Amino acid sequence: MAEDLLRYDILIQDALRGAVKKILAEVGRTGLPGDHHFYIAFDTNAPGVRVSSRLKERYPQEMTIVLQHQFWDLAIGEHAFEVGLSFGGVPEKLLVPYSAIKGFFDPSVQFALEFDPGKTAEELPEELLEAVEELARAEKAAEETAVATDAAAEKPAEAASADADTDGDKPDGTDGGQVVSLDAFRKKT
Numbered sequence: 001m002a003e004d005l006l007r008y009d010i011l012i013q014d015a016l017r018g019a020v021k022k023i024l025a026e027v028g029r030t031g032l033p034g035d036h037h038f039y040i041a042f043d044t045n046a047p048g049v050r051v052s053s054r055l056k057e058r059y060p061q062e063m064t065i066v067l068q069h070q071f072w073d074l075a076i077g078e079h080a081f082e083v084g085l086s087f088g089g090v091p092e093k094l095l096v097p098y099s100a101i102k103g104f105f106d107p108s109v110q111f112a113l114e115f116d117p118g119k120t121a122e123e124l125p126e127e128l129l130e131a132v133e134e135l136a137r138a139e140k141a142a143e144e145t146a147v148a149t150d151a152a153a154e155k156p157a158e159a160a161s162a163d164a165d166t167d168g169d170k171p172d173g174t175d176g177g178q179v180v181s182l183d184a185f186r187k188k189t
Contacts, residue, residue, distance in 0.1 A: 016113050017098040025076040027067070035108040037068035046100030048080060052092055062102065065094065 023038075041064040042049065044056055055063065065085055067074070072084040073093070080097040104113045 013115055020104050021098055024081050028074040028076050036106055039105040040065050041103035042096050042100040048097040049100050050095035
């Protein structure tokens with residue numbers, strides 16, 4: 001058998017990724033038509049992928065997202081798409097290069113594509129990779145600052161609660177207030 005010097009496998013993968021890009025671009029312009037919705041699986045370790053450290057910890061290798069009812073800010077770029085989704089009630093912004101996609105599935109019409117994330121002729125621009133790395137460093141620094149701030153804020157609160165009297169009075173001798181049931185504010189019918 002002759003050697004495939006043209007690399008048809010890579011050409012086909014890139015062409016199908018182009019189809020995913022066009023599909024997402026159309027949805028970004030017009031919204032999801034009919035019952036269409038998408039499951040998109042991607043490699044969380046692929047170059048250029050941007051997910052929060054919380055999601056990266058939860059999905060260290062692969063992640064599947066669903067674009068159906070609740071997503072926002074779908075932005076289609078030349079090499080990647082960005083989308084807002086909620087995970088456990090926490091809004092997140094994800095950046096996924098097309099080259100990181102492992103699978104695309106629309107169950108409403110049983111349409112599926114499967115990809116090899118490493119097989120692509122497309123190289124991500126260096127500025128995209130640098131921007132993702134810089135953003136990851138900034139997010140990590142912000143998380144570290146938030147943890148330090150939370151730890152510092154807890155210490156005075158713990159000290160104040162230790163000084164409080166058990167009869168409900170504040171340490172300065174004033175009345176500490178009273179707990180009122182929400183029922184007191186509800187309309188009686």
